[in-house]
Amino acid sequence: MKLRYSNKKKISYKQLFELYKSVGWATKKDKLPKRKLISKTYKNSQIVISVWDKKELVGAVRALTDKITNGVIFGLVVKPEYQKHGIGEKLVKRCIKKYPKLRWYAGSENSETDKFYREIGLRKDRDLWFYKGKGTI
Numbered sequence: 001m002k003l004r005y006s007n008k009k010k011i012s013y014k015q016l017f018e019l020y021k022s023v024g025w026a027t028k029k030d031k032l033p034k035r036k037l038i039s040k041t042y043k044n045s046q047i048v049i050s051v052w053d054k055k056e057l058v059g060a061v062r063a064l065t066d067k068i069t070n071g072v073i074f075g076l077v078v079k080p081e082y083q084k085h086g087i088g089e090k091l092v093k094r095c096i097k098k099y100p101k102l103r104w105y106a107g108s109e110n111s112e113t114d115k116f117y118r119e120i121g122l123r124k125d126r127d128l129w130f131y132k133g134k135g136t137i
């Protein structure tokens, strides 16, 4: 499998929507504004890495950082047909490699993603609190 990794922040909203749909993060009921917002979350992030199989988007991640203390990883996703080939690990590690001295955080949604982060060498050491603004998607 020959894949291409890209740092370009602008990713077609259609491709991202297909990627999100493939893992159940979006559904065909989602209207155009929401589909476009998904791609804006990548465009607005400091670090964006996408993975391509020819012209097909098969994985992506985005991250934010103050470049001094902390970084946080969001939107990590790999198309199901491409999972378990080390792509998720590469995406996370490429983010960390940009600022390897920082404390990096990643949200986990379930015990499966817990296992994934543990496998790739992250540790779970404290609970994070969040405030959910009304405008979030």
Ligand SMILES: CC(C)(COP(=O)(O)OP(=O)(O)OC[C@H]1O[C@@H](n2cnc3c(N)ncnc32)[C@H](O)[C@@H]1OP(=O)(O)O)[C@@H](O)C(=O)NCCC(=O)NCCS
Residues within 6 Å of the ligand: 023, 075, 076, 077, 078, 079, 082, 083, 084, 085, 086, 087, 088, 089, 090, 107, 108, 109, 110, 112, 113, 115, 116, 117, 119, 120
């Ligand atoms: C989580 C996710 C990004 C992992 O991507 P991936 O490309 O399959 O992961 P990798 O192939 O790099 O796996 C790295 C290691 O974690 C392990 N791993 C991956 N998914 C796992 C799972 N569901 N359960 C247990 N271990 C898992 C792999 O076995 C591998 O270990 P190994 O190298 O010793 O074999 C992918 O499953 C996904 O997109 N899930 C849906 C969206 C999601 O939950 N994103 C996470 C943000 S909350």
